[in-house]
Each structure stands twice: as C-alpha cells, then as structure tokens.
Amino acid sequence: MRPVISMIDRMADFFAFLGKVAILLLIASMLYEVLARYLLNAPTLWAFDISYMLNGSIFLLGAAFALKEDAHVRIDFLSQLFPRRTQQWINGLLYLLVLLPIFVAFSWVSSSKAYKAFLTQEVESVSPWAPLVWPFYGLIALGLIAFSFQFLSEGLKFVLGLSHPGEGAQKELDDETGIANTVMGDSDK
Amino acid sequence: ADVTWKMTAAIGEGSFFYQNFMERFAKNVDVVTNGRVEIKPFGAGVLAPAFKAYEAVQDGIVEAGHSTPSYLVNQDPTNAIFASFPGGMSGEATLHWLYEGGGEKMLQEFRAKEMGLHTMVVGVGTSEIMAHSNVKIETVDDLKGVKYRTSGAFAAVLKEKFGGVPTVVPGNEIYTLLQRKGVDAIEWSTPGANISEGFHEVAPYIIMPGVHQPSFVWEVFVKQDTWKEMPDDLKALVSAAAKLTTYESFTYFGDKDIKAMQDLRKTKVQFVNMKPKDSEAIRAAGRNWAQEQADKMAKDGKDRMQKVLSDYLAYQAAWSENSGYLVRDSKD
Amino acid sequence: MSLMPLYMFGLLFVLVFAGLPVSFALITTAVGFGWLMFGDVVFLQLYGALLHTASNYLLAAIPLFIFMGAVLERSGIAKRLFWALQLWMGRMPGGLALSTIAMCAIFAAASGVVGAVEIVVGLMAIPAMTKAGYKNDLIAGTICAGGSLGTIIPPSVIVVVYASIAQLSIGTLFAASIIPGLLMVAFFVLYILVRSILKPEDAPVIKIEDNDMPIGEKLKTTALALFPPLILIVLVLGSLLAGAASATEAAAVGAAGTLVLAASFKELNLEMLKGTLIVTLKITAMIMLIVTGGTMFTSIFAVHGGGSMVRDMVGVIGFGDAGVIIFFLLVVFVAGFILDWVSIVLIFIPIFTPVINATSIDPVWFAMMVLVVIQTSYLTPPMAPSIFYLRAIAPKSMTYGHMYKGVLPFVVAQGLVLLVIILFPETTTWLPSLLVGL
Ligand code: NA
Ligand code: NA
Numbered sequence: 001m002r003p004v005i006s007m008i009d010r011m012a013d014f015f016a017f018l019g020k021v022a023i024l025l026l027i028a029s030m031l032y033e034v035l036a037r038y039l040l041n042a043p044t045l046w047a048f049d050i051s052y053m054l055n056g057s058i059f060l061l062g063a064a065f066a067l068k069e070d071a072h073v074r075i076d077f078l079s080q081l082f083p084r085r086t087q088q089w090i091n092g093l094l095y096l097l098v099l100l101p102i103f104v105a106f107s108w109v110s111s112s113k114a115y116k117a118f119l120t121q122e123v124e125s126v127s128p129w130a131p132l133v134w135p136f137y138g139l140i141a142l143g144l145i146a147f148s149f150q151f152l153s154e155g156l157k158f159v160l161g162l163s164h165p166g167e168g169a170q171k172e173l174d175d176e177t178g179i180a181n182t183v184m185g186d187s188d189k
Numbered sequence: 190a191d192v193t194w195k196m197t198a199a200i201g202e203g204s205f206f207y208q209n210f211m212e213r214f215a216k217n218v219d220v221v222t223n224g225r226v227e228i229k230p231f232g233a234g235v236l237a238p239a240f241k242a243y244e245a246v247q248d249g250i251v252e253a254g255h256s257t258p259s260y261l262v263n264q265d266p267t268n269a270i271f272a273s274f275p276g277g278m279s280g281e282a283t284l285h286w287l288y289e290g291g292g293e294k295m296l297q298e299f300r301a302k303e304m305g306l307h308t309m310v311v312g313v314g315t316s317e318i319m320a321h322s323n324v325k326i327e328t329v330d331d332l333k334g335v336k337y338r339t340s341g342a343f344a345a346v347l348k349e350k351f352g353g354v355p356t357v358v359p360g361n362e363i364y365t366l367l368q369r370k371g372v373d374a375i376e377w378s379t380p381g382a383n384i385s386e387g388f389h390e391v392a393p394y395i396i397m398p399g400v401h402q403p404s405f406v407w408e409v410f411v412k413q414d415t416w417k418e419m420p421d422d423l424k425a426l427v428s429a430a431a432k433l434t435t436y437e438s439f440t441y442f443g444d445k446d447i448k449a450m451q452d453l454r455k456t457k458v459q460f461v462n463m464k465p466k467d468s469e470a471i472r473a474a475g476r477n478w479a480q481e482q483a484d485k486m487a488k489d490g491k492d493r494m495q496k497v498l499s500d501y502l503a504y505q506a507a508w509s510e511n512s513g514y515l516v517r518d519s520k521d
Numbered sequence: 522m523s524l525m526p527l528y529m530f531g532l533l534f535v536l537v538f539a540g541l542p543v544s545f546a547l548i549t550t551a552v553g554f555g556w557l558m559f560g561d562v563v564f565l566q567l568y569g570a571l572l573h574t575a576s577n578y579l580l581a582a583i584p585l586f587i588f589m590g591a592v593l594e595r596s597g598i599a600k601r602l603f604w605a606l607q608l609w610m611g612r613m614p615g616g617l618a619l620s621t622i623a624m625c626a627i628f629a630a631a632s633g634v635v636g637a638v639e640i641v642v643g644l645m646a647i648p649a650m651t652k653a654g655y656k657n658d659l660i661a662g663t664i665c666a667g668g669s670l671g672t673i674i675p676p677s678v679i680v681v682v683y684a685s686i687a688q689l690s691i692g693t694l695f696a697a698s699i700i701p702g703l704l705m706v707a708f709f710v711l712y713i714l715v716r717s718i719l720k721p722e723d724a725p726v727i728k729i730e731d732n733d734m735p736i737g738e739k740l741k742t743t744a745l746a747l748f749p750p751l752i753l754i755v756l757v758l759g760s761l762l763a764g765a766a767s768a769t770e771a772a773a774v775g776a777a778g779t780l781v782l783a784a785s786f787k788e789l790n791l792e793m794l795k796g797t798l799i800v801t802l803k804i805t806a807m808i809m810l811i812v813t814g815g816t817m818f819t820s821i822f823a824v825h826g827g828g829s830m831v832r833d834m835v836g837v838i839g840f841g842d843a844g845v846i847i848f849f850l851l852v853v854f855v856a857g858f859i860l861d862w863v864s865i866v867l868i869f870i871p872i873f874t875p876v877i878n879a880t881s882i883d884p885v886w887f888a889m890m891v892l893v894v895i896q897t898s899y900l901t902p903p904m905a906p907s908i909f910y911l912r913a914i915a916p917k918s919m920t921y922g923h924m925y926k927g928v929l930p931f932v933v934a935q936g937l938v939l940l941v942i943i944l945f946p947e948t949t950t951w952l953p954s955l956l957v958g959l
Contacts (some may be wrong), residue, residue: 020798020801040896073861075537099548106571128953
C-alpha cells in the first residue's frame with residue numbers, strides 16, 4: 001500500500017510544481033497586459049483568456065497538493081471530541097467511498113469534454129482571440145484525475161492510521177510560525 | 190402539467206432580457222397551453238454557465254435552453270447571419286425575414302442538422318447603442334486607436350478595417366473601466382437596457398446609429414427527441430407561444446428604448462450621429478466580413494453559410510429598395 | 522412546498538460537523554441531492570459549475586492578492602513597521618495595542634488576505650504586551666480584531682468573490698469599503714484608548730529604550746518602514762480607484778511590486794519565493810474549491826426550489842426592505858458562528874442577490890453591511906479563524922476564556938460600525954459616487 005501512496009504523493013508534488021510555474025506566468029502575463037494597454041495603447045487579445053485559464057490551472061494543478069497537505073478548511077470543534085481513531089475512520093471512509101467515486105466521475109466527464117473539444121477543434125465561444133479550448137479542458141481533466149488519486153492516497157492514510165484529519169492545518173500553522181520566527185530571529189543580528 | 194421543461198438562460202435572473210424573454214415565454218406557454226406545458230426558467234450560471242446553454246441541452250442536463258446564435262459564431266460563423274451582424278437588417282426587417290422570408294426555417298434546419306436540436310425564435314431585438322464613449326466618434330477615422338469594448342464580428346471589422354482596438358472587459362467591470370477611461374468606448378445593448386447600467390453617467394457621448402448590431406435574435410431550443418415526444422397539438426401551441434413572445438418582447442423593447450432615449454435626452458450626455466457615409470462604410474465592411482467567412486466555409490466544402498447569406502442579403506436588398514413607401518416616424 | 526432545500530442544509534451541517542472539509546461537504550451534498558433530480562447526469566451538470574469557476578476572469582485576482590500577502594509576511598517589512606509604529610505610539614495609553622491595530626490596518630490595506638499576518642503581528646506583539654503587563658483578554662482581543670481587518674479594508678479577496686457572484690464592480694466595492702474599514706479601525710482604537718485611560722492597569726504604558734532617538738533618525742526609521750506598504754497601497758488601490766486597471770491587473774501590479782520591494786531590501790531569495798508560491802498555490806486551490814462547491818450547492822439548491830423558499834420566507838417576515846435586510850444579516854451572522862467567510866458568501870449571496878435586486882435596496886450598501894457582518898465571523902466562536910491562529914501562538918497562560926472575553930468588545934465595535942452604515946448609507950455610497958461623474 002505504501003508504495004502506491006508515495007507514488008500518488010509524488011504526482012501531487014509534480015503537479016504542484018507546474019501550478020507554481022502557472023502563478024509566475026499569471027503575474028507576468030497580466031503585467032505585460034498592463035504595460036501593453038496603458039503604455040503602448042495596444043491591449044493584447046489574449047490576456048483575458050490567458051489569465052482565467054492560468055487561474056483555473058493553478059486551482060486544478062494545486063487541488064491534489066492542497067489535499068495532500070490537508071489545507072482545506074475543516075470545522076472540527078465538534079469532531080475533535082470523537083476518539084482519534086473514529087475521526088480517522090469517518091474521514092477515511094468518506095474520502096474512499098464518497099469523494100473518490102465523485103471525483104472519478106468528474107474526471108470521466110472532464111476527460112470526455114476535453115476529448116470532444118479536441119475532436120471538434122472547439123474554440124472559446126465569445127473571445128475575439130478564439131483560442132482552442134482543449135488544452136485548458138485537458139489540464140482540468142488531468143488536475144481532476146490527480147485529485148481523485150489523492151483522495152485514494154489520503155483516504156488510505158486515514159484508514160491505516162498514518163495521518164490524522166486536521167493535523168495538516170496544524171502543520172501549516174507551525175510552518176507559518178516557523179517562518180515568522182525566522183523573521184523575528186533576524187532582529188537579533 | 191403534461192410536459193415540464195427546465196430551461197436554462199444565457200443571461201442572469203432578474204435582468205431586463207431575462208424578464209422580457211424567459212419569463213414572458215414561460216408565462217405565454219402556460220397561458221396558451223392552459224397549463225399543460227410548464228417551463229421552469231433558471232438564470233445563467235444556476236444550471237449551466239451562460240455560454241453553455243446549447244451544450245447543456247445537448248447533454249440532457251436541461252430539456253430547454255434560451256440563448257443567442259451570437260455565442261456560437263466562433264464555432265460556426267453561419268450563426269452571425271442569424272444573430273444579426275454589422276451591416277445586417279433592422280429589427281423590423283429581421284422579423285419579416287425570419288417569419289415570412291424563411292429565416293426561421295433555415296435556422297431550424299441548421300440546428301437540426303448540425304446540433305440535433307429543435308429551435309424556435311424567441312426574441313428579436315431593436316438596434317443597440319453603437320457606443321457610450323469618452324471620445325466623439327463621427328467618422329470611421331475617429332475609430333482609429335479607440336479602445337473599444339466589443340466582441341464578435343464588429344471586433345474583427347473594427348480592428349482590421351478601421352484600426353480600432355477591440356478590448357475584452359468582463360461584464361461587471363465595464364462601468365468602472367469606462368468611468369476611469371481604461372476603455373475609450375463600449376457597446377452593450379439597447380437604450381432600454383443600457384440606461385439602467387448608467388453608462389451615460391460616466392461617458393459624455395452616445396454614438397448612434399447602432400449599425401454594429403442593428404438587431405439581435407434569440408432562440409429557445411430542445412433536443413429533437415424532446416420535441417418529437419410532444420403531442421402535436423402542444424407543438425403547435427408552444428410554437429405559437431414562441432412567436433407571441435417574440436412580437437410582444439419586440440414592442441416592449443421598442444417602447445422601453447424610446448422612453449430611455451427621452452430620459453437620456455434630459456441628462457448631460459451628448460448624442461452623436463455618425464455621418465451617414467461612415468455608417469454605410471461600417472455596414473459595407475460588415476457585409477464583406479460575412480462574405481469572407483462564407484468563402485472560407487465554402488472552401489472547406491461547407492456551403493450552408495453562403496446559402497443563408499445570399500438569401501439574407503437578397504431579402505435585405507429588396508427591403509431597402511422597396512420600403513420607401515413606409516412612413517418612418519423619425520425627424521429627418 | 523418541498524422541504525428539500527432544508528434537508529440540503531441538514532446534510533451539509535452533518536458532514537461539516539463530522540469534520541469533513543467544508544468544500545467537500547458542499548460538493549457531496551450537491552451531488553447527493555442533484556442525483557435525486559438529474560440521476561447520473563448530475564456529474565455533467567455540476568461539471569458546468571466547476572468549469573464556470575475555473576474559467577472566471579475575476580477570480581484570477583485571488584492568487585495574485587494571496588501572493589502579495591505571502592511575500593509581505595515573509596519579508597522584514599512587518600518587523601520594521603511594527604517597530605516604527607511603536608516609536609510613535611508606544612508612550613500613548615494602550616500604545617502597544619494601538620500599534621498592533623495600526624500595523625494590522627496598514628497590512629490589510631497592502632494585501633488581499635490577512636489571516637497569517639495575524640501570526641506575524643502576534644508573534645511580535647504578544648511578548649511585548651505581556652512583558653508590559655497588559656491584561657490577557659485585551660491582548661487576545663486586539664490581535665484577533667486586528668487580524669480580521671483584512672476582509673473589510675481593501676483590497677480583499679472576499680470582495681473579489683462577492684463581486685463576481687453579485688455581479689458588482691470590484692472597483693466600486695473596494696471604494697465603498699474604505700470608509701467602513703476606517704470606521705472599524707477608529708472604533709477599535711477608541712475602545713482601546715477608553716479602556717486604557719479608565720483602567721491604566723489593564724494596559725500599562727511602556728518605556729521604549731529608543732525614546733531618546735534623535736528626531737531625524739526617528740523619521741528616517743519610520744520612512745523606511747512605511748515606504749514599502751505605502752507604495753503597495755498606492756500601486757494597487759491607486760491604480761484601481763484613480764487609474765484604470767481592472768482588479769486582476771492591479772493585483773498583478775501589486776504582486777510584482779512586493780517582489781521588487783522585497784528584492785530592494787535584499788530579502789528576496791529562492792527559498793522565500795518557493796515558500797510564497799507553495800502558500801499561494803495551497804490557499805488558491807482551497808478557496809477555489811470552496812467557490813466550486815458553493816456554486817454546485819446553490820445550483821442544486823435552486824433546482825429544488827430554494828430560491829422561491831427564501832422569497833416566501835422574506836414575504837412571511839414582512840416589514841418591507843428593512844425586514845429583508847435584517848433577516849439576511851441575521852442569517853449571515855448566525856452562519857458566521859459555524860462557517861468560514863468563503864462558504865458564507867458562496868452559499869448565501871446567490872440566494873440573496875435576486876431578492877435584493879427586486880427591492881429598492883442599493884446592492885453596494887447591502888454588500889457593505891454583509892461584509893461587516895461576515896467580518897464578525899472571524900471572531901465569533903466556535904468557528905473563529907482569528908482565535909485559531911491566536912491559539913497557535915499564544916502562551917499557555919492565555920486561556921480560551923481570555924480569548925472569548927477579549928474579542929467580545931471588538932464584536933460590539935463591529936456591530937456599531939454596522940449601525941453607522943445602516944443609519945448613514947452615505948458612508949458606503951459617497952466614495953464610489955465621488956469617483957463617478959463628469
Ligand atoms: Na485587505
Ligand atoms: Na465565527
């Protein structure tokens with residue numbers, strides 16, 4: 001089981017890397033548009049489509065990673081009262097038996113939409129740039145597939161007792177605290 | 190009800206168009222069929238995204254959809270002829286072409302053949318305001334370098350023929366960007382619809398006439414199977430409700446437009462009529478654009494667009510040559 | 522009338538309280554109830570909601586605003602600013618608490634999400650205030666309330682999401698929220714001042730070692746500390762309000778600006794950039810997934826007749842526009858106990874918007890009231906992000922009791938701001954209208 005889990009986790013990291021590149025591309029392309037529009041008086045035809053496509057890509061490329069890091073907001077003041085193992089089973093079973101099938105279905109739908117868009121060479125409906133939509137649709141499909149796999153990985157981790165719901169959020173706080181501590185630490189030099 | 194259709198819109202719930210088209214159609218169907226057919230309208234984004242109404246019906250998510258061929262122009266420019274384009278006919282002539290000149294039949298063939306849909310025209314519009322503008326536009330030379338929020342065929346014509354700069358602006362940012370001069374000019378809709386958007390508060394000029402979009406056409410469509418399953422008497426009644434809605438909404442638009450123009454006249458906004466020869470230049474460029482698209486389609490072995498365009502242009506020519514007997518209630 | 526819409530909320534809350542992340546609970550509920558209506562076509566239908574969210578141009582401002590805040594947190598800008606503020610305010614009654622609020626306000630105006638800034642500020646301010654002998658509840662309240670300013674002081678991600686749902690202009694909403702934001706700061710300051718003057722033992726005045734710093738040097742330190750956030754405020758808000766950029770463009774300018782600033786202080790390095798990108802990616806994916814889930818939920822809610830149910834309820838309550846406003850604000854306030862802000866906006870605004878549009882209520886004014894009420898959700902337990910953040914950094918001696926008692930006066934202050942907005946709608950409409958007109 002563990003090799004499967006670690007392979008899925010590595011896939012999430014890889015998509016996250018692409019997502020980080022997409023963030024930088026989003027900043028760069030919007031800056032270019034600002035310069036082109038206000039300094040050169042020549043707005044691009046593509047900035048509008050590119051920016052939402054990049055944002056959508058950031059979202060879906062980061063979805064699996066955010067799940068792996070347990071970054072999704074949980075309201076656990078009640079569930080924290082349950083025994084540890086119970087919390088793990090509740091989340092594990094919901095991940096494996098409910099969310100995994102749901103996202104497999106979404107992966108299927110998005111893949112067929114991407115494939116159909118590729119076959120028909122569908123273009124963006126109202127954009128004057130009219131880009132082909134299959135690359136963006138394809139990215140959404142890939143992101144959803146990775147997301148589905150991540151539900152498998154995280155669900156297994158909970159059920160096997162390898163991780164605990166909500167501790168990712170705690171880890172996040174510790175990270176932030178750590179960073180903040182470094183900032184504080186600088187003041188001593 | 191014997192038949193219930195969920196119907197998805199390409200416009201938001203509560204908007205002027207939504208009330209005038211969607212809600213009016215649902216109400217007319219109810220009255221005409223004596224409650225045997227129920228239409229449940231949903232605003233854009235509730236059941237399907239605004240631009241995906243056709244796809245939502247094809248996918249079987251909803252039974253019916255309401256949208257405009259304008260949203261399919263990038264997929265197939267034949268749609269531009271049905272939706273109206275720069276250089277196209279007035280709303281009045283469009284109504285005649287659709288219902289008496291065989292336009293609606295051609296649209297129905299087109300939808301059936303290419304998309305597996307049965308369609309009915311529901312909604313023909315009046316002319317739009319050509320622009321709310323920060324710069325005075327009287328001639329086509331004035332279009333040069335103008336950052337103009339527009340899309341579709343006019344965007345192409347503006348850029349290629351007149352050196353304008355078509356710009357994409359999301360719907361709810363138009364007002365602010367116009368106000369802050371992020372764009373020089375914007376086109377949105379008819380006077381009756383524009384006045385509530387308040388564009389005249391932030392831009393000093395209203396440019397007319399709306400040759401960029403002399404009319405517009407919306408349609409209600411269902412899968413062909415959905416249509417076939419319906420009893421014949423209901424088919425006739427629903428079709429009648431569609432036609433009734435088109436006529437009622439057209440006069441409603443016209444009435445609201447004239448009242449809006451009256452109200453706009455009371456504001457500080459300045460009306461600018463483009464020189465007739467320059468308006469004509471835009472119309473000619475628009476027709477050229479349509480012809481180029483038809484040529485391109487023909488080259489790929491698809492001759493439908495040329496057939497529709499020839500029919501449309503012939504109807505328009507006959508109308509413009511012979512409508513001189515009509516009393517026009519305009520000042521000049 | 523079908524009770525389906527109510528059952529939807531029932532299932533949603535069961536899943537949320539079982540400890541499932543909110544976005545997953547929204548999606549699961551939507552799929553379950555959607556299945557009843559659509560069968561397996563529900564996935565095609567809800568995919569539309571996902572695609573719609575993933576291709577929303579306005580939401581592209583979100584990662585950019587998050588990125589901006591993340592760079593700010595990781596640079597030394599925060600530390601220098603807090604120090605400079607103390608130089609000026611330290612000797613006033615409640616000086617440390619005032620510096621903390623000022624610091625949070627400035628950060629809120631220079632970035633789109635503040636959440637974690639609370640930690641940066643808290644880590645500096647808590648030890649300082651504890652050492653000076655501040656009462657625990659005042660410390661807790663100040664830090665939490667300061668942390669909540671990010672939502673109301675523009676730019677703010679919540680306004681971006683709100684505008685995209687209610688079809689309002691982001692620029693107008695930003696302009697409208699400036700005065701309520703300043704009012705909020707003023708009320709917080711007022712509370713701290715009054716309490717510190719009436720009960721000096723709650724907030725003893727500290728002795729700052731650099732009191733004797735020559736005025737020239739003091740000014741230089743201050744200028745150096747204030748310069749970076751001010752530049753960002755001018756870049757982002759300036760280009761949005763006076764200039765011409767759209768929100769997404771302004772956010773990109775701000776994101777690039779923070780990078781340049783961090784670099785100019787030699788605080789930019791690969792590690793920091795990586796950390797910033799990771800946080801941006803995670804929070805963006807998290808927010809976008811809630812937006813997706815919320816869109817799915819409201820879509821199915823509408824299919825089951827939720828919209829007409831709400832309209833009926835509003836009709837039953839009566840009292841016209843006032844009734845509508847009070848009812849909706851109450852819903853938001855109660856929801857704020859248990860839901861986070863993204864979910865509140867995503868679930869309720871699509872339900873409210875058609876009702877509001879059908880009345881004569883100014884949608885911008887209404888938006889500001891909702892935003893102020895949503896801000897209380899940061900402070901109201903049990904779901905109180907501000908208190909969660911504080912818990913992570915607070916010393917053992919500070920109990921939940923201190924925290925709950927401490928945030929209470931600030932929630933009251935938020936209520937007073939709401940009252941001012943209700944009584945004087947101009948506080949929200951005047952600035953946007955100033956930017957209008959020929
Ligand atoms: Na902010
Ligand atoms: Na709360």
